Amino acid sequence: MINILNLGEVIYLRAFDNDIQLIKYEVIKEVVKLSIKGTLKKEGKNLFKVLVPGPKAKTRCCIHKERAIVGDRIKLAMGGDKTNENVIEVISSACDACPIQRFTVTEGCRGCITHKCTQACPVGAIQIINRRSYIDPNKCIECGKCKTACPYNAISDVMRPCRRACNAGALSFDEDKKAVIDNEKCIQCGACVYQCPFGAIMDKSSVVDVVNLLQEPKENIHVYAVVAPAIASQFTYVKLGQVVSGIKQMGFHDVIEVALGADMVVQNETKEFIETIEELKTMTSSCCPAFVSYIKKHYPELGKHVSSTVSPMIAVCRLIKNADPLSKIVFIGPCTAKKMEIKQADIKGITDYVLTFEELEAMLDAYEIDLEECEELPLNNASYYGRIFARSGGLTEAVKHLVDTSNTTSEFKPISCDGLIECDKALKLLKFNRSNGNFIEGMACLGGCIGGATALHHTPKDKNEVNKYGKLAMEKNVIETIKVIKVEKVDMHRGKDFMTK
DSSP: OOSHHHHOHHHHHHHOSSHHHHHHHHHHHHHHHHHHHTOHHHHGGGHHHHHOOOSSOSSSSSHHHHHHHHHHHHHHHTTOOTTOOOSEEEOGGGOOOSOSOOEEEOTTOOOOSSOHHHHHOTTOOEEEETTEEEEOTTTOOOOOHHHHHOTTOOEEEOOOHHHHHOTTSOEEEOTTOOEEEOTTTOOOOOHHHHHOTTOOEEEOOOHHHHHHHHTSOTTTOEEEEEEOGGGGGTOTTSOHHHHHHHHHHTTOSEEEEHHHHHHHHHHHHHHHHHHHHHHHSOEEOOOOHHHHHHHHHHOGGGGGGBOOBOOHHHHHHHHHHHHOTTEEEEEEESOSHHHHHTTSTTTBTTBOEEEEHHHHHHHHHHTTOOGGGSOOOOOOOOBHHHHGGGSTTHHHHHHHHHHHTSOOOOOOOEEEEESHHHHHHHHHHHHTTOOSOSEEEEESSTTSGGGOTTOSOOOTHHHHHHHHHHHTOSBOSHHHHHHTSOOTTSOOBOOTTTTTO
C-alpha cells in the first residue's frame, strides 16, 4: 500500500470508506502538489518511486508490479487516455486478482441421472466425472444456464465484483480475463469504480487542468466552484462553512450551491410536466446524467418521455455565465457521470471541469489547507427542496410541492427509483405501457447522489445530514428562492435532439 503508514490514521478515519480511496487520494494529492509547483512534467516521471519507495511490496507480488499500477494511476490522475472518450478506464495492470472461474460445481451435486446441467450447456463445457458434474473453465462462457437448470442449486455463481456492480451490462472480460468496458453500454455511473476490491477501475481526473486554471491571473478569469448539495453529508469532521472557506483559499473566485440550480430545475420541470403530461402520459426526470444515459443507450424508444429540462449543474452554470463573462466553472460533487455530461454536444462548454469529492479532499491537502482552522463562510441561496435533491426521493418531493401549490388539474403520481435496478423496472413497465405512475424520478446510484461512486463515504447517516442541511435553508420553498435571483434569461432546456446524440 502506498505510504499508507506515513499518511496517518487521521485522514483515513475522517474521510474514506476504504484503503483504495486512500491510495487514490495520495496519488492525486502528489500530482496536484507537483502541478502547483510547476514541476509535474519534470518530476512526474519518477513520482511512482516516491509513492512506492519499497524495498518490499505492500499489496502486490513485487515492488515492480506495485509501481506499475501506481504509474497507471498517475496517468489517470493526469487525464488518462485521450483517445478513449469514456471517463472511466480499466487499470489493466491492477486487474488480475479476481477469481476467473465464475461457475463451479459444489458439494451439493448429487450426481443425478438426468444431467440437466450438461443438457443446458450450449458449448459442452460440462463433463460427468465419477458421477459428478465438472465445469471446464477453458470452455465455459459464463452464460449461467447450468446453474438455472440444476435441480439441487449445486452450482455456485461467483460473479466478479465489477461485473456484479454494473447493472448497465457494460462489463465483460477479454481472453486474459481482464475487465473490459463497452463504451456503447457504459453510463459512467462509476459503480464498478467503487466496488472493485483492487481499485482496478478508475475515473479520469481533471485536477491538473483545474490547478492551471486557478493559477491564471485573476483579472483575466473568475473561477467559480459550484458544489453539489451532497457535500452536506461529506466533510462531517468540520462545518460546511469551513469547507467553503477552504475552497476559496485555493483560489476560487466564489462558491455557489448547485442546489440553487435544483430550485430552477424544479420550477421548469414542474411547468413542463403540467404542460405535456396529458399527451406524454408519463415523464421521467432528467437530473441524473447516468439515468438519462441509460435510457438513451438501453431504451432509446423512451426518449420522448425524458424531461428536456437541464440538470441542476447546467442550470446554475448558465446562470453564472450569464452574469459573469469572465467566469470559468468547476463542478464539485460525488458523481463520475458528470464528467461525461459536460462533454455532451448541446451543453458542452457550460461547465468547464468536474471534480469529485475525493479529488477535492486531495486538493485541499495538497494546498496545505487545514479545514479545521478555516473560518466559516456562508453558502446561501437555495431552498430546502433544492438541497434535498442530493438524496433519492428529493426531486419527487420538490415537484410535488410545486404541483400541489399550482392551479393544475393534472394528477401527480410519482415513482421514485432508488438505484439502477429500480430504474430499469420502471422503464420496462413504461416501455410496455404498464407504468402505474406518470412521473419517474430516476437515480442511478443507491441513495441518490449521496451514494455516488466518488463520495468520500457511504453511510446511513448521509441522508439525515442532507435533510438537516435542507432545513437550514433561508428560503423554505422554491418560489421564495427563485424570487431573489434573475432566472428569466437562463435557458433551462436541452437541445431538441439531445436524446439521440
